[in-house]
Amino acid sequence: MxxxxxxxxxxxxxxxxxxxxxxxxxxxxxxxxxxxxxxxxxxxxxxxxxxxxxxxxxxxxxxxxxxxxxxxxxxxxxxxxxxxxxxxxxxxxxxxxxxxxxxxxxxxxxxxxxxxxxxxxxxxxxxxxxxxxxxxxxxxxxxxxxxxxxxxxxxxxxxxxxxxxxxxxxxxxxxxxxxxxxxxxxxxxxARPANPWPQRYPFPSDVPGAGVLLAGRTVTNHAGVFSAERLDIGTRFFLEHLPVAADGHHVVDLGCGNGVLGLAAALAAPGAEVTFLDESFGAVASAEETFRANADPATKARFVVADGAGGLPPGSADLILNNPPFHSYQASTDATAHRMFADAKRALRPGGELWVVGNRHLGYHVRLQRLFGNCRTVAGSPKFVILRALKR
Ligand SMILES: C[S@@+](CC[C@H](N)C(=O)[O-])C[C@H]1O[C@@H](n2cnc3c(N)ncnc32)[C@H](O)[C@@H]1O
CATH class of the missing domain: 3.40.50.150 (Vaccinia Virus protein VP39)
Structure with a gap:
């Protein structure tokens, strides 16, 4: 084989x-x-x-x-x-x-x-x-x-x-x-052309909820990063319903891409600490540049290239935000999403929460319910759902 x-x-x-x-x-x-x-x-x-x-x-x-x-x-x-x-x-x-x-x-x-x-x-x-x-x-x-x-x-x-x-x-x-x-x-x-990467776009001004905090801010994208040219519609929906962390809480942007979710969390709660994690080197570099250009310099942040959240100390996270990948090299990557959920459960402290946005048809709620013993739908649209699972 x-x-x-x-x-x-x-x-x-x-x-x-x-x-x-x-x-x-x-x-x-x-x-x-x-x-x-x-x-x-x-x-x-x-x-x-x-x-x-x-x-x-x-x-x-x-x-x-x-x-x-x-x-x-x-x-x-x-x-x-x-x-x-x-x-x-x-x-x-x-x-x-x-x-x-x-x-x-x-x-x-x-x-x-x-x-x-x-x-x-x-x-x-x-x-x-x-x-x-x-x-x-x-x-x-x-x-x-x-x-x-x-x-x-x-x-x-x-x-x-x-x-x-x-x-x-x-x-x-x-x-x-x-x-x-x-x-x-x-x-x-x-005579080769100049390198157009990284590319930057201004965050749209019509996204409600945490999106308001990002309006007009510059988002940096290195080549190959997820949704490098415009805001993804799933991410947009997530921002509309993003929870606000408490001061001192540790927020993890799991699979951070260009880091807009973690940045929004940091702008909403500058006293929180945010970890940006992705397996793509370009994504983590994008998240870091996006964060440095926009966040309160006093907000603590870490930028980590890793596989899932497996490397986070168990029980160290209060809130994990996740828009999981759905394709990798033409193969469905449900497996990656499921691994991220299991990692997230380990990394959360009791009482901590995992928030996930996903296409409705992917059925993530079944997996989260099985893993966490609970799963609530926070918001839904015809295409997407936002799910919340609580670590007991
Ligand atoms: C759907 S994108 C979401 C990006 C960003 N959070 C957003 O909402 O725009 C999923 C991200 O997961 C990352 N990813 C894929 N497999 C991963 C893994 N095993 N560990 C960590 N990140 C991974 C991808 O590189 C990609 O940036």
């Missing part, structure tokens, strides 16, 4: 993170296999290091980095889960932990890149931002190969490579995957 066949006959034992034996989803797809097959057959692109690095961008669960660990790759990802999966897969396959240098999308990119492998991310914005950040390190001799499933590679994807790095073509499709070949061109590199 977890056996990932490598070109040449060897194989790897690959898992997603968190490791869940009941999870039937594989930690790789045909695009990873296509890329590794091409690298094994092509005229030594991996030996093209000339004082620079081999960079792997967007490796979902660390399969590429683990397979190429002998080439001392730098992995760049926006996902903390991807980093943890990479560490897990290196260990399972007897590779040293430091065989891959783990970097996030917010870290400075390497100074010189000789080989750039790109697993096309779901977010075009993230690809644009990362190619622009890497462009100064790319040179005409850099070997650039992208990979993705056919349905993920659009004309706009190829145009990004063309506009930022140089002429680009694609391979034939193989098992619904495709490769992207890009030849960096000094003129294109020199």
């Amino acid at each position: 977890n056996h990932f066949a490598l070109p040449g006959g060897a194989g790897l034992d690959l898992v997603r993170f968190p490791v869940d034996p009941r999870d039937s989803l594989r930690a790789w797809d045909a695009s990873d296999e296509y890329l590794l097959g091409h690298l094994a057959e092509a005229e030594g692109p991996l030996d093209a290091h000339r004082g620079g690095d081999l960079v792997i961008l967007g490796d979902r669960w660390g399969g590429l980095a683990t397979a190429l660990a002998d080439h001392a790759p730098v992995q760049i990802t926006d996902s903390y889960l991807a980093q943890r999966a990479t560490a897990e897969n290196l260990a399972r396959n007897g590779r040293p932990a430091d065989a891959v240098r783990l970097r996030s999308t917010r870290d400075d990119p390497p100074a010189r890149v000789d080989v750039l492998l790109v697993r096309v991310p779901k977010s075009l914005a993230l690809l644009e931002d990362q190619l622009l950040r890497l462009a100064p390190a790319v040179h005409p001799g850099t070997v650039v190969v992208g990979t993705g499933m056919v349905k993920e590679i659009h004309t706009s994807t190829l145009q990004l490579f063309e506009r930022i790095l140089g002429p680009t073509r694609t391979s034939l499709a193989q098992r619904k995957a495709r490769l992207i070949f890009c030849a960096p061109d000094p003129e294109v590199l020199a």
Whole structure:
């Protein structure tokens, strides 16, 4: 089930993170296999290091980095889960932990890149931002190969490579995957556009409830962050009904994205302490910038890249706000939402509350009722519900 066949006959034992034996989803797809097959057959692109690095961008669960660990790759990802999966897969396959240098999308990119492998991310914005950040390190001799499933590679994807790095073509499709070949061109590199990320928008002035506190304030969004261009309608509905914390209470914005929920909580109760948590490095950076630009400097805040709320000390939170994710890499992520609820229960003190907004059809109330032994619907619209569960 977890056996990932490598070109040449060897194989790897690959898992997603968190490791869940009941999870039937594989930690790789045909695009990873296509890329590794091409690298094994092509005229030594991996030996093209000339004082620079081999960079792997967007490796979902660390399969590429683990397979190429002998080439001392730098992995760049926006996902903390991807980093943890990479560490897990290196260990399972007897590779040293430091065989891959783990970097996030917010870290400075390497100074010189000789080989750039790109697993096309779901977010075009993230690809644009990362190619622009890497462009100064790319040179005409850099070997650039992208990979993705056919349905993920659009004309706009190829145009990004063309506009930022140089002429680009694609391979034939193989098992619904495709490769992207890009030849960096000094003129294109020199004339590349300025990086439009992070992007900022003014918070709308027509959101009632806690939304009033945010009206006109600037929201910062790094590339790839949830709802980076406008306020999400579920978040909007949540803001209309957001509870106000007491002074001294610890509020957690769980899956914070750009952090508007936690910021609203902080503006409503400047004497509260707010923790912003997300598994996306770009999200936590966005939340921090949004908070610093708008909150009372006296309000205590922490910004944490983590998986769920598992890292919070048990019983340390008074109020947890959660707009859970519903999709990840094309797979439904009910599992993530459910894990967040269980984490939240552990992190709450007795009497503490978890508030969740979700699409009505997702049926989160059933799960919360089972887990907490209570669940009240605070507000509802045709599309969304806001649920409150009390830790007894
Ligand atoms: C629906 S968005 C909500 C964002 C923000 N709270 C809002 O309302 O605009 C869900 C967020 O959960 C984050 N997320 C997904 N899986 C996570 C995990 N395992 N641990 C922490 N955060 C996660 C995503 O990166 C995303 O920012």
